[in-house]
């Protein structure tokens with residue numbers, strides 16, 4: 063156990079004093095915290111607004127090096143921009159200062175999963191479940207992790223736990239449906255996925271799996287309908303992850319030159335899907351900024367810089383959308 067976490071073992075009567083004790087124990091060696099905080103990475107693809115965000119978060123953490131909250135927040139900022147090493151360093155310091163804080167365990171679990179460190183992610187999700195054993199969301203993430211890890215038996219166990227807690231947990235239903243498709247249980251897949259669409263009507267993967275199931279059941283019309291909806295749609299995001307992703311949105315709300323955006327989008331936005339839905343969708347600036355950030359997280363900042371993203375957002379929020387084709 064780290065010197066900073068020893069406060070957790072003190073008697074219960076001192077609980078109210080714990081934050082102060084923790085601080086006292088750790089401020090004894092604030093330099094050590096300071097040296098362990100990440101150095102700034104090279105901000106090659108970030109704009110001034112993003113860099114200001116990092117400077118503020120970093121200054122906040124260094125000002126009070128015993129504050130797990132501020133250090134965790136710094137980790138979230140790095141995480142939202144996919145600076146994984148810097149995010150990990152921050153979360154680890156935050157977890158050492160506040161070993162019982164759920165958020166830093168949770169966020170680091172997602173981080174490790176996203177960089178395919180499956181065993182680190184597994185132990186962190188399990189630790190999160192120690193705190194919140196009835197979280198359908200975390201059981202679903204763990205099951206999804208086992209699916210990626212090719213551990214189907216463990217996946218079934220976790221996904222079943224998740225669905226017992228919440229039968230429409232979208233990630234758990236998707237995972238369980240994927241396993242049903244593997245064993246050619248077409249009606250099982252339909253039964254798992256149909257209720258999920260009520261809450262998540264544009265969940266692409268659900269439509270893709272349903273198309274496959276209906277094809278095999280000989281229901282071509284239903285298969286075609288779901289295939290067209292499965293082209294691309296929304297992703298699943300947990301509330302805590304949404305809060306993290308939100309951190310990066312403001313920095314691309316203020317694009318000032320949309321003139322290059324159509325050509326840029328022609329090159330960049332047709333890499334993974336068609337532009338049909340982009341053309342027919344009319345949403346506000348914040349929605350577009352959130353969506354473009356999601357695409358950046360998929361494809362990376364080297365693919366689309368902050369300046370380019372801001373100009374695309376400006377264009378999409380101000381143009382006249384084409385009428386919906388379906």
Ligand code: HEC
Nearest residue numbers: 266294295296297330331333334339340353357360361374
């Ligand atoms: C790296 C691949 C990739 C690139 C590049 C990409 N997208 Fe996407 N996009 C996706 C995926 C994957 C989804 C669907 C996510 C899902 O359904 O889980 C999606 C979905 C969408 C949606 C539907 C969102 C919704 O909630 O309805 C829009 C709009 C969109 N993309 C716009 C764009 C724009 C604009 C660009 C260029 C700036 C772009 N995409 C570039 C992968 C990409």
